[in-house]
Amino acid sequence: xxxxxxxxxxxADADADVPVRRVTVxxxxxxxxxxxxxxLLLAHLLRQGFRLTGTHTGCDTTNCGACTVLVDGLPVKSxxxxxxxxxxxxxxxxxxxxxxxxxxPLQEGFKDExxxxxxFCTPGxxxxxxxxLEENPDPTEDEVRFALSGNLCRCTGYxxxxxxxxxxxxxxxxxxx
Amino acid sequence: MYPSRFAYEAPRTLDEAIGLxxxxxxxxxxxxxxxxxxxxxxxxxxxxxxxxxxxxxPGLDRLETLADGTIRVGALVRHRDxxxxxxxxxxxxxxxxxxxxxxxxxxRTRGTLVGSLCHADPQGDWAAVVTALRGYVVAQGPGGRxxxxxxxxxxxxFQNVLAHDEVAVEAVLPGPRHTVxxxxxxxxxxxxxxxxxxxxxxxxxxxxxxxxxxIALTGVGSRTVDATGAAEALVGRALTSExxxxxxxxxxxxxxxxxxxRGSAAYxxxxxxxxxxxxxxxxxxxxxxxA
Numbered sequence: 228x229x230x231x232x233x234x235x236x237x238x239a240d241a242d243a244d245v246p247v248r249r250v251t252v253x254x255x256x257x258x259x260x261x262x263x264x265x266x267l268l269l270a271h272l273l274r275q276g277f278r279l280t281g282t283h284t285g286c287d288t289t290n291c292g293a294c295t296v297l298v299d300g301l302p303v304k305s306x307x308x309x310x311x312x313x314x315x316x317x318x319x320x321x322x323x324x325x326x327x328x329x330x331x332p333l334q335e336g337f338k339d340e341x342x343x344x345x346x347f348c349t350p351g352x353x354x355x356x357x358x359x360l361e362e363n364p365d366p367t368e369d370e371v372r373f374a375l376s377g378n379l380c381r382c383t384g385y386x387x388x389x390x391x392x393x394x395x396x397x398x399x400x401x402x403x404x
Numbered sequence: 405m406y407p408s409r410f411a412y413e414a415p416r417t418l419d420e421a422i423g424l425x426x427x428x429x430x431x432x433x434x435x436x437x438x439x440x441x442x443x444x445x446x447x448x449x450x451x452x453x454x455x456x457x458x459x460x461x462p463g464l465d466r467l468e469t470l471a472d473g474t475i476r477v478g479a480l481v482r483h484r485d486x487x488x489x490x491x492x493x494x495x496x497x498x499x500x501x502x503x504x505x506x507x508x509x510x511x512r513t514r515g516t517l518v519g520s521l522c523h524a525d526p527q528g529d530w531a532a533v534v535t536a537l538r539g540y541v542v543a544q545g546p547g548g549r550x551x552x553x554x555x556x557x558x559x560x561x562f563q564n565v566l567a568h569d570e571v572a573v574e575a576v577l578p579g580p581r582h583t584v585x586x587x588x589x590x591x592x593x594x595x596x597x598x599x600x601x602x603x604x605x606x607x608x609x610x611x612x613x614x615x616x617x618x619i620a621l622t623g624v625g626s627r628t629v630d631a632t633g634a635a636e637a638l639v640g641r642a643l644t645s646e647x648x649x650x651x652x653x654x655x656x657x658x659x660x661x662x663x664x665x666r667g668s669a670a671y672x673x674x675x676x677x678x679x680x681x682x683x684x685x686x687x688x689x690x691x692x693x694x695a
Binding site for chain 1: 405406407408409410411412414435438439442443445446447455457459484504507508509510511513514595596
């Protein structure tokens with residue numbers, strides 16, 4: 228059971244009316260299931276249910292993009308999608324970026340180009356960037372900035388974030404040749 | 405933040421969805437993209453007892469362009485789909501201009517045009533586009549289908565005319581008769597913020613003469629403003645600087661902004677004036693070059 232819980236008075240009866248639904252997702256390539264209340268958000272299923280805390284919840288109001296994950300390959304703010312809506316879908320979090328051969332080029336790029344300061348926005352930035360590079364493997368700087376415009380960095384480290392994504396694009400194109 | 409407790413259903417057919425809404429007797433809400441509804445529920449501004457998730461209904465993700473230029477936008481067509489629909493942009497450039505300015509790229513993955521119309525936010529962008537194009541919403545309920553012109557669809561801020569057991573299944577943008585031109589401009593303080601002011605312009609030209617015009621404004625009233633006076637200033641005339649100035653004056657006149665942290669009322673009217681002038685001047689310059 229996931230931890231959508233509320234503390235109740237010790238004398239209270241258990242609430243028999245709480246609706247619970249089964250959610251089955253392919254999470255970072257692995258089939259996972261959980262029984263959740265419909266009001267549980269995808270971000271909380273990932274963090275508290277599946278204990279993948281790489282997905283950060285920042286503003287919790289659909290602004291900051293820290294909670295961005297990929298659903299069927301497309302970037303989504305996981306604080307603004309119900310966990311039940313992910314049922315039957317493919318979800319990728321930052322934990323799913325690295326492969327057996329090591330870090331993803333985006334992760335290498337963020338490391339190499341100093342694309343993170345406090346690191347809070349980084350998972351969301353990298354997943355939004357991954358979706359961009361899959362659609363557009365050789366983006367211009369403007370295209371990177373546009374694609375990341377739904378993700379906020381409050382260290383205002385955008386300059387190096389953009390550099391990191393361009394670095395990764397170059398690496399990924401190089402290794403394909 | 406969690407929404408308050410609700411029941412959730414994800415029907416597989418439209419009839420089933422309508423049945424659930426009917427039984428919900430006004431306490432049920434349709435969930436499509438959820439990019440406005442879910443935040444409202446988290447903030448407890450909306451507390452539906454039942455959510456009817458229409459994301460599994462077949463066919464609603466269809467974005468169709470018909471031979472006569474009519475564009476049909478299903479209830480599950482995302483902003484992202486419209487942003488990438490080159491065939492739609494060729495028919496109606498105002499759609500192509502507006503799509504990349506809706507919210508932010510991540511929100512555009514989930515949010516829908518039809519949902520935006522239903523949400524009826526006075527600062528919403530799509531309602532202005534659909535108003536400028538004289539579009540309509542197709543709703544289906546237990547009694548069948550009906551078409552609702554966009555001007556009648558929105559009844560006030562965050563209010564629409566749908567019955568509690570009706571689903572807005574698509575929005576339709578009628579095909580143009582003549583050469584189409586137009587644009588969409590929006591002033592926002594930062595990406596993803598609501599419009600300080602926005603302007604949608606859709607016109608049709610027969611030679612250099614305007615045969616049809618729609619000018620609609622967002623962020624400058626308690627609902628989308630249909631600036632009919634501005635449109636009338638153009639119809640039957642060429643896009644001369646006098647005609648453009650008359651339309652811009654009339655649009656600024658029609659705007660009814662209130663002062664807030666985004667700017668004073670006078671400033672917002674000024675922005676509307678500038679936007680109308682800018683879009684129409686660009687159209688007139690482009691068509692001169694083409695001639």
